[in-house]
Amino acid sequence: MSPEVLSFFSQLIEKETGIIYDDRNLYQLKGRIEDLCKLFNISTGEDLKKEFSQPIPNSVMRQKLFDNATNNETLFFRDPSFFKAIESFVMREVLLDMPSEIRIWSAASSTGQEALSIAMTLEELSAKVPLPPYTITATDICDKALVKAKAGRYSDFEVMRGLSEDHKKRYFQKEADGWQVKSSLANKIKYGYNNLIRSTVKGPFHIILCRNVLIYQKVEMKKQIIDTLLRQLTPDGGLLLGVGETLLGMSDGVETINIANVMFYRKSAQKNNGAA
Numbered sequence: 001m002s003p004e005v006l007s008f009f010s011q012l013i014e015k016e017t018g019i020i021y022d023d024r025n026l027y028q029l030k031g032r033i034e035d036l037c038k039l040f041n042i043s044t045g046e047d048l049k050k051e052f053s054q055p056i057p058n059s060v061m062r063q064k065l066f067d068n069a070t071n072n073e074t075l076f077f078r079d080p081s082f083f084k085a086i087e088s089f090v091m092r093e094v095l096l097d098m099p100s101e102i103r104i105w106s107a108a109s110s111t112g113q114e115a116l117s118i119a120m121t122l123e124e125l126s127a128k129v130p131l132p133p134y135t136i137t138a139t140d141i142c143d144k145a146l147v148k149a150k151a152g153r154y155s156d157f158e159v160m161r162g163l164s165e166d167h168k169k170r171y172f173q174k175e176a177d178g179w180q181v182k183s184s185l186a187n188k189i190k191y192g193y194n195n196l197i198r199s200t201v202k203g204p205f206h207i208i209l210c211r212n213v214l215i216y217q218k219v220e221m222k223k224q225i226i227d228t229l230l231r232q233l234t235p236d237g238g239l240l241l242g243v244g245e246t247l248l249g250m251s252d253g254v255e256t257i258n259i260a261n262v263m264f265y266r267k268s269a270q271k272n273n274g275a276a
Ligand SMILES: C[S@@+](CC[C@H](N)C(=O)[O-])C[C@H]1O[C@@H](n2cnc3c(N)ncnc32)[C@H](O)[C@@H]1O
Pocket: 017, 018, 019, 070, 071, 072, 073, 074, 075, 078, 107, 108, 109, 110, 111, 114, 139, 140, 141, 142, 145, 194, 195, 196, 197, 210, 211, 212, 213, 242
């Protein structure tokens, strides 16, 4: 595949999703374009580029390209300390204002394990302290991941990654080909498509998780996404990034709340001004 074809697709992906392909991972993009060619029965990357250069490109092909460009790696209770910290944050910060509803946004939810882990965390917290009802909005740019998240069905291997026996028994139903999340838990989550670089999700949310997605974005895009997310927090809300992701040097006027070494971010002036 010629460098021009790779450069055409990497630029298109970056413009539309913010995801960067550079010298370190261009080989992955090559594989993903080849997969797309196979899927649409197109002989070469050059021919695929022609399809994308039409005045009105095929929208199904475009979405498949962006689906293929994403890395959907996730697991249940990824970095377990975050879920302990969410529990403490809800008790220490969110409940103080006695909200009529707790609103949480999993802003790059992939196949749903993160949103379900939050739901299980809040279910367990509600057995310890009185909680108002809660809703979890879970969004992603990848249609394929969203279809799986909405179906709520996970393989033996997927449930082995992070789910305790107790969680499995309590919230999942064994089926012939895997595990189906029970509707009592699934009903707490609303899944939908959202592109973080042109986000249309409206808060305010008490907690927003945007974990393990900014690593694939360049600095200007990270700043834009972070700004968008901070604007959708309640005055007492907190934004969570992934392990190793930080707002240091990225956003002015941000205050951090450290709960057991997990950082929650919010705009420092927000408490006085209210959410946008
Ligand atoms: C590595 S997964 C992380 C999933 C989950 N947050 C976790 O930490 O386990 C990254 C997710 O970000 C999504 N993503 C990448 N760029 C995006 C964008 N511009 N808008 C929304 N989601 C995006 C991908 O589709 C993918 O599902």
